Amino acid sequence: MPIRQLPDDVIDQIAAGEVVERPASVVKELVENALDAGARRIAIATAGGGKTLIRISDDGCGIPPDELLLAVRRHCTSKLGGDISLVETLGFRGEALPSIGSVARLTLRSRAEGAAEAAEVFVGNGRCEGPRPAPLSRGTVVEVRDLFHSVPARLKFLKGERAEASAITEVVRRIALAFPPVRFELSGSDRSETVFEPGDLPARLAAVLGSEFMANALEVDAEREGVVLRGYAGIPTYARGNALHQYVFVNGRPVRDKMLLSALRGAYADVMARDRHPVAALFLTIDPVEVDVNVHPAKADVRFRDPGLVRGLVIGAIRQALGESGLRGSTRGAADMLGAFRQAAATAPLQPALRHSTLHGARSPAYHRSETPRTPFEAARSPFRPLEPEAQAAAPAYGFAEEGPATWDGFAPAARQAASAPEPDGPEAEAFPLGAARTQVHKAFIIAETRDGIVIVDQHAAHERLVYERMKTAIHGAPLAAQLLLIPDVIDLPEEDVDRLAEAAPSFDRLGLKLERFGRGAVAVRATPAILGDVDTRAMLRDLADELADGQSGEGLGQRVDAIASRMACHGSVRAGRPMRGEEMDALLRQMEATPGAGQCNHGRPTFVEMKLADIERLFGRR
Structure with missing residues (x-):
């Protein structure tokens, strides 16, 4: 087939395949044009998910009538001078309007500032009509109908109206974030109205x-x-x-x-x-x-x-x-907890009431004898025990371990020596964000009281984070120990990967990986980080080379070291089921407050959940 020049309409449709992917792409291009024109109010209306209608109205500077035809011609723009490296506007290619006009019916109506009247042009089916007079008070209105009517194959690949309308909404949301002073209004027959008012x-x-x-x-x-x-x-x-x-x-x-x-x-x-x-x-x-x-x-x-x-x-x-940021937990934690409480209360089966009738001493029909076996009475453990000193001394505080050292896992106990927590209104409960420990539940969770609520701490997750942070400080504070290889491992790699690894070798050396160039297409590994143990050096170096090729800084090795430290911290932390004394729990809370990132464990789970007193009162209908 001989070489020939393609018709202009075919060229436009080919270019439209890159610029106009779906209705959301049309909205993006037209809204960016409005912002470049200095608009402060932009209205977007759609129908049929944007496939039937897209209308963008703005109050920008407008287009003079004698420039309307240029506006819909390819590579015509007012936003770019002679230097392509100096782009200070959202649009600059001069392709959006002609590309849209090649695959849809486009009407461009505009009134420039100071102009006596507005004018419009129409683009569709490979032809352009206008300019001609049109009614418009100010700004520009671009109307796009029957998108992809001239390329039915593209129309078949679009999603449903709801999905396309959702994509348009997401585009408007992103642009609205970039321009807080601009008012955006999104409406149409296929959606409920959304308005973003101007602000900061x-x-x-x-x-x-x-x-x-x-x-x-x-x-x-x-x-x-x-x-x-x-x-x-x-x-x-x-x-x-x-x-x-x-x-x-x-x-x-x-x-x-x-x-x-x-x-x-x-x-x-x-x-x-x-x-x-x-x-x-x-x-x-x-x-x-x-x-x-x-x-x-x-x-x-x-x-x-x-x-x-x-x-x-x-x-x-x-x-x-x-x-x-200090110690911060997600506000969703308390909301999720409240929701779980309400759901549990709504779905829990009703239990027969254990009560006696006060009339004639008869028992209620709803009464059932408890099947719980009886245990002998012990004054030291009874909740109604007398207040004799010897009974108080015999009864340990609920939830505290009866044995165990005062110092645990490297954490010094709090200054308070008594196992019992301070009074709620005392200075210690007010001075610390996580409050004062009150008890341990199921040997897994610490309940602490703050000035205006309670905090529930996952003892394993919290301690795991503290141990991990200490290990990272020790690991990255000094060069890691290296395991020398008896015989250097020579790995063949492409020459460009060898160049990248050789250039990054000094940074790898601090992590215990010692390598050097071995000819033009190979690297000799003389030592590996000791903390990694037996490691596949060939796979590790290939991963590092790929990261360096992607423009990253070879963080994979450091991430592997951190992953080992995280695993060691997880296995070396206090486990659920470990009883803790009062001073141990308070020591854990104080360490959490002093450790960055202690609001979540190494795996991203929260280490504590806070509930305000108002939330607790709401559960019981007191608010």
Whole structure:
């Protein structure tokens, strides 16, 4: 077949395959155009999940009538000068409107500031009509009907109306987070109306992610070498089952960049379970010259000139915020507990009442003899025991071990020597966030009383975290011990992987991995970290080389070391079923308050749940 020039309409449809993936892509492109035009009020209306109708109205600066035809022609834009490396707007390619017009019926109506009247153009079926006069007071209205009517094959691959409408909502939510001062209104016959009123960032975050997020979020504010990172990141125990609630913006542009999302995941590496995902909204500000947004027509991916700097900033800033946050538990813990209580009360079978009738001394028909065997009365253990000193001395405090050392597992006991806890109104109960230990339940959970509620602590999870943090400090505070190999292990690798590993060798040396180049395409491993034991060096080096090739810093080895430390901490921590004395429980609470990340164990589970007195009173109908 001879080489020939493709018709313009075919070229437009081919280009539309990258720009217009689904109705949500149309909404994204048109809303970004409105924001670039300086709009402060944007209304989005849809029908049929966006397949039948998409209408975007804004109050921006508008388009002059003599430029309307240029606006719907390919590679015509007012947002880009001669330097592609200096992009300061959301759009810049000049492809959105012509691509949409090639696969749908597009009407563009606009009135420029100061213009006497509005004008419109129509694009559809490979032809363009206009401009012609049209009624419009200000701004721009873009109406898209019958999306993909000219390419039925694409139409078949779209999902149902509900799924497409949900995707449009998610796009608007992401853009709304990036521009809190702008009012967004989302409506249509296929949805209920959603309005995001203008305000500041916390108010917009509460509107998009819910007020619960702000109660469980940490503020992130960091800067390094001209790169600024601000936003909010959820505490580890406030996690979700998927990554849909992670919002990352670069210079105001919503992105789904793999490197940034990987950095976000890495920041929570040892405080969150692998099947859980953090909730975050992060805003990265960087010199436009240092970032390339011209990676894909959809503009969802970006490339940084120094990805290591950006990745390190994200991980370091979030970890610093987590470390400085103190001891915080998710507010959902108490809510989930209350819900479980109510559900249990609603589904529990009614037991016959054990009561006597006061009339004529007759027993109630509902009375049944208890089947519990009788035990001899012991004054020392009876809840109604007399107050003689010898009886009090014979009876240990409920839930406290009768034997055991005063110092356990490396933790010094509290200054208080008595096993009994202080008075509720005493200074110790008020001075500490986790309050004072009152008792141990089922030899697994510690009940502590605070000034305005109670705290339930999982003793194994809490101690596991404390031991793990101590081990990490000892491991990373000095070079790890290395296990020398009797015969160096020579591993053949591609030359580019050898170069990357040789360059990163000094950082691996601190972790106990000693390697050096062995010719052009091989690496000689002379020692491995002793803590890893018998390790497959070939597989480990290949994994490290892959990480370095992906722009990461070879964190896999450090993560393996931390994983071993986590496993050792889990096996070396106090177990459920271990009785604890009062001073031991208080010592554990005080150590938790002084240890960063003690709100969750190594596996991401919460170490404590707090219930306010008001919540407890609500359970009993007192509020």
